[in-house]
Amino acid sequence: MAAANNFFSIVAGVGAGTGRSVAIKFAKTYPVVLLARNPTNYESIVQEIKSSGGHAIGISTDVASESSVKNAFAEIQKEFGGKKLAAAVYNVGGGFVRKPFLELSLAEYQAGYEANGKGFFLFAQATLPLLLDAVSSSPHPPSLIITGATASLRGSATMSSFASGKFALRATGQSLAREFGPKGIHVAHVIIDGVIDIPRTKSYNVNGGVEDGKINSDAIADTYWHLHTQPRSHFTQELDCRPYVEKF
Template identity: 55%
Template sequence: MSTTGAAPGLSKAFYAIIAGVGGGTGRAVALRFARTYPVALLARGEASYADVVAEITRNGGEAVGVRADVSDEKSLAAALEVVKGKFQGKGLAVGVFNVSSPVSIKPFLETKLKDLDQSLAANARGLYNFAHATLPSLVESVSANPPYPPTLLVTGATAALRGSAGFGVFAAGKFAVRALSQSLAREFGPQGVHVAHVVVDGVIEGPRTKGYIVEGVEDGKLNPAAIAESYWHLHTQHRSAFTHELDLRPYAEKF
C-alpha cells in the first residue's frame, strides 16, 4: 500500500464514488480523483453530472454518471447496481459524501417541521444510506492491495461545529453528519478504512457565488480545486497517521 504522492496513471483495479456532484466542490473532487481512478458520479439530476462526465472523458479518464437520491435507500441501491455493473471486477477505493440540504436561514419560529425533515433527510439519512452501502466494499478493498487506504470522505460545514441564529434546522442535520462520521471512524478505522470529516468553513467559489466579495477581498472564497486537493491528501495518508477531521477556510475568513 503506497504512502504518499499520487498513484501513477489511471488505476484500473479500483474506482471512486462521489455522491453530490454539481458545480463547485463536487465537480472539483470528481476531476481530481478521476486523474487516478475511474469515477462514478451520483446526483439527483443528470444535468448536475453530465458536463463533468464529458470533461473527464475528454481528459482521458473514465466516468459514469447515475441519477440517485441518497436519502432514498432504494434509489441509492439501484444506482450502485448500475455502478457495479460498469466497474465489474474493480474494488472501491474511495467514497465521497458531498450531499447537503439547502442552506435555509430563518428565525426558528418561522421554520416548519418539514424544514427539519428536509435537513435530516439529505444530511443524516443520506450519509447513513451512503455509508451503509459503501463501507462493506471499502472494508473488502483493504485486503486487495489498493494504492492508498480505502477512504470514506464526508463534506461538513461550519454549522457542524456551532449552531448560529437562523441556522437551527441546517445545523441539526450537519451536527448529525459529524456525529455519525465520528462513530464510523472509530468503528472502521481499526479495520483499515480511513473515515474523515471535512469542515468547509466559508463561501465556496462557484456559479451561484460569482461576484460575492467576502471579508472585503476578491479571493476571500474557498477555491474548489484547493478543496479537492485536500480531499486527495486525506485519501493518500498512511494508516499510521490518519486525520479524522480537517477544517478548511480562506485566509481572510474569521473564526
C-alpha cells in the same frame, strides 16, 4: 499507475464546486461515479473527465431515498463489479434553509437531516462493504471522506435545520472512524468554513470582495486527495479550511 486500474471511486453530491473538483482530481487516478439528483449536475463533469482521458459515469440518485440509493449501487455493481472501491466522498449539501425557528415547517427542519443524516447513512451502508473489500489491495487505505461546514460545529440562530443535519453527519462520521479505522478504512471529516467560489456565489460580497476571499474548490480537492493518500499509521480524522481573510 497500473494497480489503480482495478479500483474506482464515488462522489455523491456533485455540482459546480467541491464535488466537481473532487471528481476531476480523483479521476486522474481512478474511474469515478458521480451521484446527483439532477443529471445536469454531473453531465458536463462526466464529459470533462472523459475528454481528458478519464473514465466517469453519472447516476441520477436521491441519496435520501432507500430505493434510489439501492438502484444506484446496483448500476455501480454492473458497471464496476470487477473493480474495488478505493474512495467514497460524501459531499451532499442539500437542505439549506435559513428561517426564524417558529416559521420552519417540519419538512424544512427535517431537510437538513434528510440530506446529511439519512442520506449519509444510506451512502455509508452501501459503500463501507465495498471499501472493506478493498482494504488488502488498495494502493492507499480505502477512504470515506465527508464534507462538513461551519454548521458542523456551531448551531447559529435561524440555522437549526442545516446545523442539525451537519451535526448528525459529524457524529456518524466520528462513529464510523472509530469502528472502521481499526479495520483499515480512513474516515475523514472536512469542515469547509467559508463560501466556495462558484458561478452562483460570484455576486456574493464575501470578505469585502478581496481576491481569494472565497474558497477555490480545486484546493479542497487537493486536500481530499491528500487525505486519501495518508497511510494508515497517520489518519487525519478532521480538519478545517477557510480563506485567509475569513473571520472565525
